[in-house]
Amino acid sequence: MLFNSIDFAIFLPIVFTLYWLLKVQLKLQNLLIAVASYVFYGMWDWRFLFLILFSTVVDYTMGILIERNDSHQKRKLFLWISILVNLGFLGYFKYSNFFLENFVNAFSFFGQELKFRGLEIVLPVGISFYTFQTLSYTIDVYREKLTPTKDFIAFTAFVSFFPQLVAGPIERATHLLPQFYRKRKFDYGLAVNGMRQILWGLFKKVVIADNCAQFANQIFNNYEDYSGSTLILGAVFFTFQIYGDFSGYSDIAIGTSRLFGFDLMRNFAYPYFSRDIAEFWRRWHISLSTWFRDYLYIPLGGSRGGTWMKVRNTFIIFLVSGFWHGANWTFIVWGALNALYFLPLLLRGNNRNHLEVVAYDRRLPSFKELLQIGATFVLTVFAWIFFRAENLQHAFNYIYHIFSKDLFSIPDIRPSYLMSLLLLVVVIEWLGRRNQFAIENLLIYSKYRFHYLFYFVLCYLIFIFGGQEQEFIYFQF
Amino acid sequence: MKKFILKIVVFLVTSLLVTVVINFALNSYTRSRSKFKMEKQPKSIVVGHSHPECAFNDSLIQDFNNFSNSGETYFYTYVKTKKIILNNESIENVFVEFTNNNIYKSRDSLIFNDKNINYRYPKLDAFLEKKQQEILLKNNITAYLNALSQSKKKQILRIFESDFNFIDEFGGYLYLKRFKTDSLLNNIGERKNLKEKAINSFPFSKLDLSYLRKIIEFCEKNHRKVYLIRSPQHPRNRTMKNEIAFQYILHEEFNDVEFLDFVNFPLKNSEYGDLGHLNYLGAEKFSSWVDLLLKNGLLRERDKQSFINYQME
Numbered sequence: 001m002l003f004n005s006i007d008f009a010i011f012l013p014i015v016f017t018l019y020w021l022l023k024v025q026l027k028l029q030n031l032l033i034a035v036a037s038y039v040f041y042g043m044w045d046w047r048f049l050f051l052i053l054f055s056t057v058v059d060y061t062m063g064i065l066i067e068r069n070d071s072h073q074k075r076k077l078f079l080w081i082s083i084l085v086n087l088g089f090l091g092y093f094k095y096s097n098f099f100l101e102n103f104v105n106a107f108s109f110f111g112q113e114l115k116f117r118g119l120e121i122v123l124p125v126g127i128s129f130y131t132f133q134t135l136s137y138t139i140d141v142y143r144e145k146l147t148p149t150k151d152f153i154a155f156t157a158f159v160s161f162f163p164q165l166v167a168g169p170i171e172r173a174t175h176l177l178p179q180f181y182r183k184r185k186f187d188y189g190l191a192v193n194g195m196r197q198i199l200w201g202l203f204k205k206v207v208i209a210d211n212c213a214q215f216a217n218q219i220f221n222n223y224e225d226y227s228g229s230t231l232i233l234g235a236v237f238f239t240f241q242i243y244g245d246f247s248g249y250s251d252i253a254i255g256t257s258r259l260f261g262f263d264l265m266r267n268f269a270y271p272y273f274s275r276d277i278a279e280f281w282r283r284w285h286i287s288l289s290t291w292f293r294d295y296l297y298i299p300l301g302g303s304r305g306g307t308w309m310k311v312r313n314t315f316i317i318f319l320v321s322g323f324w325h326g327a328n329w330t331f332i333v334w335g336a337l338n339a340l341y342f343l344p345l346l347l348r349g350n351n352r353n354h355l356e357v358v359a360y361d362r363r364l365p366s367f368k369e370l371l372q373i374g375a376t377f378v379l380t381v382f383a384w385i386f387f388r389a390e391n392l393q394h395a396f397n398y399i400y401h402i403f404s405k406d407l408f409s410i411p412d413i414r415p416s417y418l419m420s421l422l423l424l425v426v427v428i429e430w431l432g433r434r435n436q437f438a439i440e441n442l443l444i445y446s447k448y449r450f451h452y453l454f455y456f457v458l459c460y461l462i463f464i465f466g467g468q469e470q471e472f473i474y475f476q477f
Numbered sequence: 478m479k480k481f482i483l484k485i486v487v488f489l490v491t492s493l494l495v496t497v498v499i500n501f502a503l504n505s506y507t508r509s510r511s512k513f514k515m516e517k518q519p520k521s522i523v524v525g526h527s528h529p530e531c532a533f534n535d536s537l538i539q540d541f542n543n544f545s546n547s548g549e550t551y552f553y554t555y556v557k558t559k560k561i562i563l564n565n566e567s568i569e570n571v572f573v574e575f576t577n578n579n580i581y582k583s584r585d586s587l588i589f590n591d592k593n594i595n596y597r598y599p600k601l602d603a604f605l606e607k608k609q610q611e612i613l614l615k616n617n618i619t620a621y622l623n624a625l626s627q628s629k630k631k632q633i634l635r636i637f638e639s640d641f642n643f644i645d646e647f648g649g650y651l652y653l654k655r656f657k658t659d660s661l662l663n664n665i666g667e668r669k670n671l672k673e674k675a676i677n678s679f680p681f682s683k684l685d686l687s688y689l690r691k692i693i694e695f696c697e698k699n700h701r702k703v704y705l706i707r708s709p710q711h712p713r714n715r716t717m718k719n720e721i722a723f724q725y726i727l728h729e730e731f732n733d734v735e736f737l738d739f740v741n742f743p744l745k746n747s748e749y750g751d752l753g754h755l756n757y758l759g760a761e762k763f764s765s766w767v768d769l770l771l772k773n774g775l776l777r778e779r780d781k782q783s784f785i786n787y788q789m790e
């Protein structure tokens with residue numbers, strides 16, 4: 001079920017009403033969340049519900065077994081069972097064809113011709129997200145940061161929690177699971193805030209991402225026919241598409257969770273206003289970056305060792321992060337490129353220069369900040385070309401065509417309405433950059449209740465741009 | 478909680494009402510600004526689905542415009558024809574395709590299938606009659622709402638771009654570069670025992686044919702001469718098997734309108750794109766012939782079909 005579908009518009013009020021009718025019974029509320037989440041997921045493909053259920057049972061059991069055993073060896077064994085089961089599923093469904101194909105290619109390189117027939121595997125929606133979420137549970141239990149739950153229903157609801165099941169934010173068990181034990185009380189302010197965030201998320205997805213997608217796809221799919229300037233515009237459209245799509249999903253997920261009294265972690269914090277790549281990565285897909293930081297970077301030694309260790313760990317994190325997105329060399333190159341961007345900052349110790357959002361106590365950025373934002377944006381746009389391309393050949397050809405003789409010509413495609421919408425989003429995000437999401441406090445203190453008019457305009461734009469339901473990009477990951 | 482739900486409901490209801498008002502305003506603004514005037518002022522136009530779309534190359538026929546469009550049902554043709562006629566006084570004759578596949582009940586469901594609504598509604602929304610809007614809403618609410626949103630987007634973009642020219646989106650001659658006739662004939666083999674269904678059990682279109690009637694009445698009311706025509710088809714086209722039912726409908730329902738039958742126009746297999754459509758070679762041959770036919774005074778003849786048959790020989 002898509003967030004931007006009529007099905008979800010019917011599903012959400014029903015679950016919301018039932019949920020708060022059951023407010024006296026915490027267990028029943030959790031059960032309702034679990035059942036609703038399975039319905040939500042099952043509407044894509046009910047067969048994969050068994051996969052989630054199996055993963056839930058394994059991690060629930062391993063959590064208890066880790067706690068019950070004092071022997072270090074046994075605790076480690078149970079942790080590894082959980083890791084292998086989860087990563088095994090992920091590896092099989094997502095990466096088996098990639099490894100097989102590259103294995104065959106490697107043989108061909110050495111003169112041994114092998115025939116490759118890809119396995120017909122359907123990728124379960126959101127497998128990378130819930131796999132990482134459940135892994136965080138067993139790892140934290142193993143690290144004794146978390147007491148394993150004995151409440152199977154609460155655990156099932158935690159693993160399958162529908163607002164963030166298929167595209168995050170990837171929650172830490174230490175943050176989300178305890179919320180299932182606590183009695184939830186309807187909080188008017190939280191719910192209204194949640195509705196605002198849902199509205200803004202839908203706007204970014206339906207109006208911005210889906211419209212950018214139309215032109216980005218057209219340009220990327222026919223790049224040979226367009227001028228260099230148009231190809232740049234295509235990459236910029238994709239840059240906004242992926243932001244609108246993914247941050248839009250996260251906003252809807254966080255907003256929906258608030259309606260049910262849950263607090264999910266923030267996933268985006270105005271990444272395109274970053275002044276360097278290190279800041280960008282603190283603001284983009286925060287739940288994944290911090291996951292890798294906590295469960296991979298730090299165990300590898302983090303930045304405690306020498307320079308070589310820092311460089312190695314940085315590359316590992318970025319390459320794995322790229323590979324997490326998909327079984328394609330384009331994602332790996334995208335990760336490597338970001339590592340290269342990041343490296344100079346790390347080596348010069350400048351990677352934590354900008355912790356606060358730009359111009360926090362000012363209305364406008366300084367000229368220097370504007371240049372920094374522009375430079376970071378250009379680097380990001382360039383890297384997204386690899387992310388969007390079908391394969392490396394496509395990416396390199398695309399870049400080659402950018403630097404053609406008509407690089408400085410007027411773009412062949414100039415959708416003025418879309419440019420205006422992008423400008424609108426940039427302005428709104430700038431105005432709201434100190435908040436959790438852009439429209440959190442926008443106009444709400446206005447004398448004449450302009451915020452209702454503003455919400456209506458957003459709703460109307462969603463209505464007119466929402467005729468065709470488009471899947472979220474990150475579902476494929 | 479009550480306060481929250483109440484606020485949401487009030488906001489949604491208010492938004493819905495304002496949306497309806499905006500939609501009405503957009504429709505009336507679009508109607509007031511829309512342009513249907515043609516630069517060249519033709520005396521005759523042809524409307525219909527893909528058969529005339531591929532058959533009449535209007536660049537080869539004097540004072541003639543093709544407004545046909547693939548898969549179009551009379552339900553939508555009616556709206557188009559009205560706007561074209563009312564805005565182009567030069568038009569004297571309206572040729573409406575009426576062929577074997579127009580009589581099937583499936584034409585009714587074609588009006589409101591997802592693809593058709595999504596494609597046609599956004600172009601014609603502002604000009605549809607209230608009754609037509611109700612029909613679409615009643616028969617496919619999901620597609621209707623999707624198409625409604627597409628339509629409003631299109632209307633807003635038109636305002637944004639100051640582009641109110643609709644006439645160019647109403648169809649035209651389709652240059653079909655296809656040569657599939659021989660391979661299709663090899664595949665269908667010999668036709669086996671094509672039994673006609675009994676007329677009383679034949680699945681006739683009701684809704685769509687009622688709009689054909691409306692087209693005829695509208696043309697007559699506005700003093701335009703209307704003709705039903707049948708474009709050339711390959712004799713072994715599958716839809717030709719309902720010929721008895723077709724003739725029945727033609728004579729029972731539309732005997733007050735002159736019918737010009739070109740179905741037997743002699744063409745080689747290589748001049749058909751497939752069994753139902755002429756390719757560009759066929760269209761060139763047929764259109765040049767139609768041009769001559771009109772110049773030779775077809776429309777002044779009393780027995781037009783005999784004149785056509787004579788010219789075809």
